[in-house]
Amino acid sequence: MCPARRYASRQILWFLLWLIVFSAPVSALIVHLGSQPPMTSRMIMWCPGLAALAACLTCRIPVASLGWAWPAGRFLGYAYIFPVVYAVPVYLAVWLVVPSAFTWQAFASPFVGTYHLQGTGSGFALWFGVPTTMIWVVMGTVAWTLGEELGWRGFLVPRVAERMGLLGTGLCTGLLWAVWHYPSLLGSTYNAHTSPVYEMACFTTMVVGLGVIMAWIRLASGSVWPCVLLHAVHNTLVQGVLDAATATNGRAPWLTGEFGAGLALTVALTAAGLVVRQSRIDRVRSRIYASV
Secondary structure (H helix, E strand, C coil): CCHHHHHHHHHHHHHHHHHHHHHHHHHHHHHHHCCCCHHHHHHHHCHHHHHHHHHHHHHCCCHHHHCCCCCCHHHHHHHHHHHHHHHHHHHHHHHHHCCCCECHHHHHHHHHHHCCCHHHCCHHHHHHHHHHHHHHHHHHHHHHHHHHHHHHHHHHHHHHHCCCCHHHHHHHHHHHHHHHHHHHHHHCCCCCCCCHHHHHHHHHHHHHHHHHHHHHHHHHHCCCHHHHHHHHHHHHHHHHHHHHHECCCCCHHHHCCCCCHHHHHHHHHHHHHHHHHHHHHHHHHHHHHHHC
16 A cells, blocks of 8 residues: 555544544434434534544644635535435425325415414415525525535545545445434434334435535535535425425325435436546546547
């Protein structure tokens, strides 16, 4: 093994050690509570970021290596549109096919009641509630997704990519990301209350697929910010809007949400499309370089 790879392996091992140190107490608290209150969610989301910062300090790595540079604007556009592309079709299909799956009033009622506009029906929630959620809530969520992304994509992805290609990097980091969620999934209310084995399979598939998507956008942009934004948009759109307008019983939870088959499938397809696209680009570049 060359010295550069040995050094990268050492950095990864330190990151994993610090990840356990920071995550284990918070995960234990979540399991003890049997639920995941907002404050514990914020605490656990910052554990990978703290592990990345601690690993930088331990290995004397510049914090600037975590990808703070602002990216080209198109990557922020990709970050915002990807969750819409892989999530919205799943919910539209379920709402159309599964009886009583669409529960728009569950999302609309809080907005109508808060602003005392009961006479507007659900139109106010559609034209005001959805846009404001997807702007202002996303902006607020960035503060928490930054914690995760500094670790997974800011620190880990570039170092794993030194040894593996896009697919291998995405699969490895995505699987670690999924397993890191297991204590919350199995020991708290962070699930869909269907079948634990089914939920774990769907969730793991979705998160590993997201790991590939995130690895691509991190390596292509050279920045962690598109990953932070994509994560924030995903959480807000899926959990805050689409899940809120979808039934929590019957067949719907088996198909929608982070623990259903629908997102597992569409995220995996999106990831596969990116891998194929990147492979074609790499082949073209290789031919160009070979001809020079």
